[in-house]
Amino acid sequence: MSDALHLLSATEIAQRLHAGTLTSRALVEALLIRYRNLNSKVGAFTYLSESDVIAQAEASDERRKQGKTLSSLDGIPVAIKDNIAVKGQPLTCSSKMLAKLISPYDAHVIEALRAAGAIIYGRLNMDEFAMGSSTENSALQKTYNPWDLARIPGGSSGGSAAALAAGFVPLALGSDTGGSIRQPASHCGVVGLKPTYGLISRYGLVAFASSLDQIGPMARSIDDCELLLNALASPDARDMTCFDQGQRTLLPPVAVNQLRIGIPRGILDKGVGQEVAAATRAAIDFYRAQGATIVEVDLPSSDLAVPTYYVVATAEASSNLARYDGVRYGHRSSQATTPVEMMTLSRSEGFGPEVKRRILLGTFVLSAGYADAYYVRALRARSKILSEHLAALEKVDMILTPTVPTPAFKAGEKISDPLQLYLEDIFTIPANLAGLPALSVPCGKSQHLPVGFHLVGAPLSEKKLLAASRVFEASHPYRHQQAPL
Amino acid sequence: MSESPWEIVIGLEVHVQLRTRTKVFASAPWGFGEEPNEQVDPVVLGLPGTLPVVNRVAVEQAILFGLVVEATIPERCAWDRKNYFYPDNPKNYQLTQKDFPVTLGGQVEIELPGPSRNVMGEHKMIRLHHAHLEEDVGKLSHSGSGSLVDYNRAGVPLLEIVTEPDLRSAAEAAAFLNALVTMLTQAGVADCDMEKGQLRCDANVSVRRRGDTQLGTRTETKNLNSISGVRDCIQYEAARQIRELEEGRKITQETRGWNAVNARGYVLRDKEDAHDYRYFPDPDIPTLKIARATVERLQKLVPERPFHRQRRYMEKLGLPYTVTSVLIADKALADWFEAAAAAYPQNPSGIANWVANDLLRDLSAATSAPDAFSEPSVAKVSLVDCRIKPAQLAGLVKITDEGVISKQQAKEVFAEMFRTGQDAGEIVNAKGLRQNSDAGELEKIIQEVIADPAVAKSIAEYRAGNEKAINALKGPIMKRTQGKANPAMIDQLLRKHLG
Numbered sequence: 008m009s010d011a012l013h014l015l016s017a018t019e020i021a022q023r024l025h026a027g028t029l030t031s032r033a034l035v036e037a038l039l040i041r042y043r044n045l046n047s048k049v050g051a052f053t054y055l056s057e058s059d060v061i062a063q064a065e066a067s068d069e070r071r072k073q074g075k076t077l078s079s080l081d082g083i084p085v086a087i088k089d090n091i092a093v094k095g096q097p098l099t100c101s102s103k104m105l106a107k108l109i110s111p112y113d114a115h116v117i118e119a120l121r122a123a124g125a126i127i128y129g130r131l132n133m134d135e136f137a138m139g140s141s142t143e144n145s146a147l148q149k150t151y152n153p154w155d156l157a158r159i160p161g162g163s164s165g166g167s168a169a170a171l172a173a174g175f176v177p178l179a180l181g182s183d184t185g186g187s188i189r190q191p192a193s194h195c196g197v198v199g200l201k202p203t204y205g206l207i208s209r210y211g212l213v214a215f216a217s218s219l220d221q222i223g224p225m226a227r228s229i230d231d232c233e234l235l236l237n238a239l240a241s242p243d244a245r246d247m248t249c250f251d252q253g254q255r256t257l258l259p260p261v262a263v264n265q266l267r268i269g270i271p272r273g274i275l276d277k278g279v280g281q282e283v284a285a286a287t288r289a290a291i292d293f294y295r296a297q298g299a300t301i302v303e304v305d306l307p308s309s310d311l312a313v314p315t316y317y318v319v320a321t322a323e324a325s326s327n328l329a330r331y332d333g334v335r336y337g338h339r340s341s342q343a344t345t346p347v348e349m350m351t352l353s354r355s356e357g358f359g360p361e362v363k364r365r366i367l368l369g370t371f372v373l374s375a376g377y378a379d380a381y382y383v384r385a386l387r388a389r390s391k392i393l394s395e396h397l398a399a400l401e402k403v404d405m406i407l408t409p410t411v412p413t414p415a416f417k418a419g420e421k422i423s424d425p426l427q428l429y430l431e432d433i434f435t436i437p438a439n440l441a442g443l444p445a446l447s448v449p450c451g452k453s454q455h456l457p458v459g460f461h462l463v464g465a466p467l468s469e470k471k472l473l474a475a476s477r478v479f480e481a482s483h484p485y486r487h488q489q490a491p492l
Numbered sequence: 493m494s495e496s497p498w499e500i501v502i503g504l505e506v507h508v509q510l511r512t513r514t515k516v517f518a519s520a521p522w523g524f525g526e527e528p529n530e531q532v533d534p535v536v537l538g539l540p541g542t543l544p545v546v547n548r549v550a551v552e553q554a555i556l557f558g559l560v561v562e563a564t565i566p567e568r569c570a571w572d573r574k575n576y577f578y579p580d581n582p583k584n585y586q587l588t589q590k591d592f593p594v595t596l597g598g599q600v601e602i603e604l605p606g607p608s609r610n611v612m613g614e615h616k617m618i619r620l621h622h623a624h625l626e627e628d629v630g631k632l633s634h635s636g637s638g639s640l641v642d643y644n645r646a647g648v649p650l651l652e653i654v655t656e657p658d659l660r661s662a663a664e665a666a667a668f669l670n671a672l673v674t675m676l677t678q679a680g681v682a683d684c685d686m687e688k689g690q691l692r693c694d695a696n697v698s699v700r701r702r703g704d705t706q707l708g709t710r711t712e713t714k715n716l717n718s719i720s721g722v723r724d725c726i727q728y729e730a731a732r733q734i735r736e737l738e739e740g741r742k743i744t745q746e747t748r749g750w751n752a753v754n755a756r757g758y759v760l761r762d763k764e765d766a767h768d769y770r771y772f773p774d775p776d777i778p779t780l781k782i783a784r785a786t787v788e789r790l791q792k793l794v795p796e797r798p799f800h801r802q803r804r805y806m807e808k809l810g811l812p813y814t815v816t817s818v819l820i821a822d823k824a825l826a827d828w829f830e831a832a833a834a835a836y837p838q839n840p841s842g843i844a845n846w847v848a849n850d851l852l853r854d855l856s857a858a859t860s861a862p863d864a865f866s867e868p869s870v871a872k873v874s875l876v877d878c879r880i881k882p883a884q885l886a887g888l889v890k891i892t893d894e895g896v897i898s899k900q901q902a903k904e905v906f907a908e909m910f911r912t913g914q915d916a917g918e919i920v921n922a923k924g925l926r927q928n929s930d931a932g933e934l935e936k937i938i939q940e941v942i943a944d945p946a947v948a949k950s951i952a953e954y955r956a957g958n959e960k961a962i963n964a965l966k967g968p969i970m971k972r973t974q975g976k977a978n979p980a981m982i983d984q985l986l987r988k989h990l991g
Contacts, residue, residue: 210543326585335539350577375768378772
């Protein structure tokens, strides 16, 4: 064993556990040492119970000893974004509002991971209620990019991406409403998948914008990402938007020389950093060299995606976050004298500025007299974006763009300029609006910072996206490149 | 009394808790009288990450209601969020159906009070606008030191039934609610126990000069929880509006409350303070397709509408109005009657009289207090425990009609049947009640009685033309037969012998 355990992929760990050359307990102990040494620098985890994860590891080792191993994930740690409910653990959404909330139930994905024997490994920092692109909106702590600790890891699943890049865990769960898995994955040099809307149950995912939110797998390799995806994607009667068994058959992969890849016309011309554009062109050239057909596609309504998103997402958020009022759980103001005052003050004190900004925006766009001009028009734009994407995906297997126009910026650089920050998600948002699967794959560097490319496919084309990126990964082994911590 | 120059126009919004085992979007059970916050789960409490799942039974109950009132059942229905902050509302939005309700249109036939209890009143059709499904909220109460909230009621399935402005008086509104309750309970859609808050009502009231075609400005009085409250509130509110207009003031569109204790309405909020509910389609619940097969299956469960049944009883079976109005008020009772009438089709009227009078009286005496919402005459009684079975009552009527026992004896037999559940024939035999209809035997007794000098005077009077004098002869005959002689036969034979 020449390599350090913290750099192993989940697939490699599974092989060693199976071969008996590694125990889950030894793995977890090695990871805990790294966590103790480095989490204070990176700030990925907001909560981790060492005794709990060791107990889970021992239970896994015991199952293996008895020949009762549950799946290839058995004994492998998966870290959880702090907006996914784990029974008995904090569910803070990195908000002061829920800072003291302990979840009384498990999310569907957590039940699925437990059934697979995975170790539920700690809580990961995020932008408050998943609103943000830098994890700087966390009310709990800052998270830094393991590739450059002066920079942000992206967001809102910044803790998830940073934990993977720092070698704290091999697998993590994120959630993605406008790019919250893919943008931090790109900034931290890891793989992040936002599945087709409906593939993974949202039961237990704290809602930001219900029609856009999806839980997704994050990992350091394509194989690991797929391994985790397979464990998460199952029917769940508790989420009416989750596909039934008969609706969830994934499209088969396509050989790279049969692949048709669409590039939106002029995509690299506006606002894309030079080195990001160069890395994206290199990826396109790679696929062309492998025999894939590269075609330009037109998505004329793409310019509408960001404004449409900020109307739809904030409208839903204004309603979803209404329940945090201090009455039943969460932060309760001690200043109030009446029930209504208690609700008002608890919300004023409990929410951070970005969350308040989005609640106000969403309340406005749904208000009588304005809903038609904003919310209803945004729904029309959304269906146009969907139909344009579906039309383009009739002609090509997937659409390739950069994941983010520019690499990770310095902490504090954009915190006072929300509009600039909103453009971080310009390439990732359309997949949420259209409910399509999308994947960010590490594809190079901009100076010392990782850069990813982004694939969007037709509904249920996850295997196609993963297979296409696996070909790229095989020739570009970034997965073993360690962040310089 | 001259007709008032004012016409009252009323529309009702009736909120009915549907009969389901579990809540409308959660698997928590619901019921009345539990300890506070016992009937909750993470979904009911709106814990972070929870999602609503539509209770199919609630949807089917709503569709069944729609079929009962002959509404259109659309191809699909959908849910919206109604956003407002209040501590009894766990999510601070309520799931409701704003644009795509579960039923459209429909009608409820009502009967207005007639000139007397024995005369049928005027009938009228009240059109429904639609009915939609929503979730109930919890209950907030204020104690000396603070406020308490109980979420047991939160998430209970509610059907909101909205009428067209077709009602013209407080009496019509009360008649509508009575008819609605009868239809809802007979179809098993809801229990409508108003004491438990299972039926609540908002009344939209306006007035206009008779002959005007434009509607006047309306007010909405919220949360009326009894039929008498609806009646009183409408009377109060219409009188208030008429007084305002007659004194040259205008009606303000406003939301009002009703104080049942002092029977007065009060302003809750005016139009300026009206909530902006910021409705939008709920992203957690996909549009629900209503399969035609489901509608067809539910159609088979639609019971005969009460007034249809009444007309059938009156026209086809020749029953009198008074008896039919008792029978149709209780589906179980009417079904029981029909089972009995089917077992002996020769005399439905006779059977109906037994059911509506004797059976109902004895059952009421034997069961507990009637339901709070019902008029006393339609008190629901339990037929489940009734020892007499329909065919047995038919048997009693049959042997009475056949002259086996007298009507007086039948009362005695019925009481015994009610107590023991035995057949009429068994009781007649056991008690030796069988009427003596043996003409030969009776003639022999009659000849002996006539021969008795004690009755010679009565015979003479009868023969002189005093019809009633014959009755004096019947007593001794009955005495000699221990009361078993067939009275009709005695009468006939006596007249023959006395010539």
